[in-house]
């Protein structure tokens with residue numbers, strides 16, 4: 001039997017929210033994520049993203065910065081203020097060091113500058129989901145790696 005996915009590389013299907021107003025790009029990354037077995041929801045604005053986040057439980061957000069109703073970083077910041085640690089991957093056309101630092105400081109877990117390679121995008125998504133699953137596993141097991149406040 002021929003299988004296309006080797007088990008060592010496969011991960012659990014995730015629910016992924018793509019917030020991106022560039023339709024071609026959203027289509028491209030959503031196609032790749034779907035092909036890998038993930039469920040994808042696409043929205044084009046911060047307002048629609050907030051609505052979806054209220055009604056659906058996601059495993060990861062792919063977030064554009066330049067959206068019609070604001071900067072994706074705003075949403076990331078809001079989530080963190082609500083103690084929501086959903087993994088966030090920021091996509092942006094801005095590539096100055098300052099922009100990257102700002103992105104990470106808003107609470108994003110990772111940052112990718114457009115144009116990026118789809119392979120790199122996939123690798124980053126995989127790494128983020130792996131980290132998330134690992135964290136979920138360890139907290140349900142012994143909770144040995146949780147931070148102990150002094």
Ligand code: CA
Nearest residue numbers: 021064066067
């Ligand atoms: Ca955009």
